[in-house]
Amino acid sequence: MSEDFSSPQLINEFDDEMASNGNDNNGSSHSMAKDSTRVLKDILAGTCGGISQVIVGQPFDTTKVRMQTSAKSVGALDIIRKLVKNEGVWAFYKGSLIPIVGVGACVSVQFGVNEAMKRFFREWNTSRGTQHRDGTLQLGQYYICGLTGGVVNSFLASPIEHVRIRLQTQTGNGNEREFKGPLDCIRKLVKEKSLMRGLRPMMLRAGHGLGCYFLTYEALIANEIKKGKDRSEIASWKLCSYGSLSGVVLWLAIYPLDVVKSMIQTDTLRNPRFKNSMKNVINHLYREQGISAFFKGFAPTMLRAAPVNGATFVTFELVMRLLG
Template sequence: MDASTINELIAGSVGGAAQVIVGQPLDTIKTRAQVAPKGMFKGPMDILVQTIRKEGFFALYKGMASPLIGIAGVNSLLFAAYGVSRRIISPFPQLSLKEIAAAGAMAGAANAILASPVEMFKVRMQGQYGAATDKRLHVVVSDMWSHWGFRKGIMRGYWVTVAREIPAYAGFYTAFEFTKRKFSKTYGPQIPVWALLTSGATGGIGYWLACYPLDVVKSRVQLRTTPPTGTPVQYIGHEIRMIVSESGVSGLFRGLSPSLLRSIPAAASTFAAFELTREYLREYTGI
């Protein structure tokens, strides 16, 4: 592994930790909007109020341990895979936006390997509403392993996570690079931190707009008491039909508003932390 890839792994870990800490409360609201029984909540604001009232403020951070523990691996893999994908697509540093989208899609597919179990445990923690029977993370992990094993338990929802991550990171990196390049025309290659934050936020919005219905499907599949059956195409299609029959087409976008709100600070902090850490490492190592 070359030094530039190691730098990307380290910077990705720092960026991922920033993302989890900043974005977890709105992520919890988003997940509950997607998976809560119909009629349990009136909307995102009601989820926020009821969660704090019944479970306390820190319930908004339910499920954070899973991504925080796994985020170093997940984001390290993501940013490293993106760097490698860029170099596979073109030997030149300045890629077109189409090439950026392709590299992002490749990185997203690789990222799903680690993202799937991290997301699954996070969703199952967030899908608990403060009852006496709520389980701690280690119990959730143990139950999924003992009842269903690795593929149907730990990696549940892997293929729908792959299906989500490919368009998501194509949109993420394309929106980020497009915005960053616009700022670069005004400020040069070293854009101000606020412009970097804005570019990251735009990338986060691009991420959710590119994949949101598949994220709803993923959350529901991962929260079910039994694993999905049939091929990935069959069970993804079945879940989409179920959502539409229950809630109409709008059901595919439940929780989108907190996701978009979350993406602004979370993605901004991710990219800012990643870029600043990578610049520091570049100066420190000379690579």
């Protein structure tokens, strides 16, 4: 995933909603305007966090993709050495323009769907009069919120990642390159009716991944709240640490799916070997390289998870503070 996954909100919005109950119509209108403003702030802060995520994580991601799609097992250091020698240091940022440009739209979808699902579950819990009748969500419901956001966002994230992976894995220079840049890549993928290739594994990866991400984060936050802290009082370094750990859990949960997706999205455009089939990729990888094939590039991905998610949370928080 490119890591097309956004950070959970740092605001205890439910407390804000409870505080606004009982207001008159003017107060209600003011609350609605305030909620709309907060949504815009969330999206802007999340977008900045996503851009920070791409900048910090792109070298790790390029190394990972090269390892995943190599014909034989090869180490990260060997990949890095050859890439720097043959293509230069800036080759680590091949294909980064598309995710940087597209991250705003991705984060908007993730935040919008996730927040809509949170509201749905709050109303559901309140109306049912369960032990969560105060509107708070169960951890399993946070997983469903994240899963839904991931599945919906896949329709946008899948083509963005497809373009990035195509650019990351091409090794030619000048006229030898198959794709002259992001726009040329998009045109050729559309022409071959392949832009959405890899959508199914992306839906599984992003859905389960975001579900695990939000579940882990909210469980850690809930543990702090049990100690008597308000959500807004949790230290920034803890939020960053929780985000980093959540990112590690995410990749542990979905890594083999990411390998399968990468193989599908780097298959030949004309007469693809795997026919856009997860089953064909899985059978091929297992037959040729065994179970280890599903963990190629695992080390740089795990190394990437902590700093990338840490950077995302730090950026998110700083922007939220600047916005007030």
